[in-house]
Amino acid sequence: MLHLLSEFIKYKDNVVKLAEFYYEHAAILMELKGRFPNWENYVNQYLSAEVRAGLRERGVPL
Numbered sequence: 001m002l003h004l005l006s007e008f009i010k011y012k013d014n015v016v017k018l019a020e021f022y023y024e025h026a027a028i029l030m031e032l033k034g035r036f037p038n039w040e041n042y043v044n045q046y047l048s049a050e051v052r053a054g055l056r057e058r059g060v061p062l
Helices: 002-010 015-024 026-035 039-046 049-057
Strands: none
Touching: 002 015, 002 026, 015 026, 015 049
């Protein structure tokens, strides 16, 4: 799980890399989403509005 967090932080400003990261690890991320109900707070805290909009355009469910 630490690997996932480090990759997320590493690419937090890169929409393309984050979208690729999501699709490579979708199953694990969906499991974590269920375990951490406050996940949206972290997304809003660490990702800019522009990055979140770019991810939504690429089909990443936020």
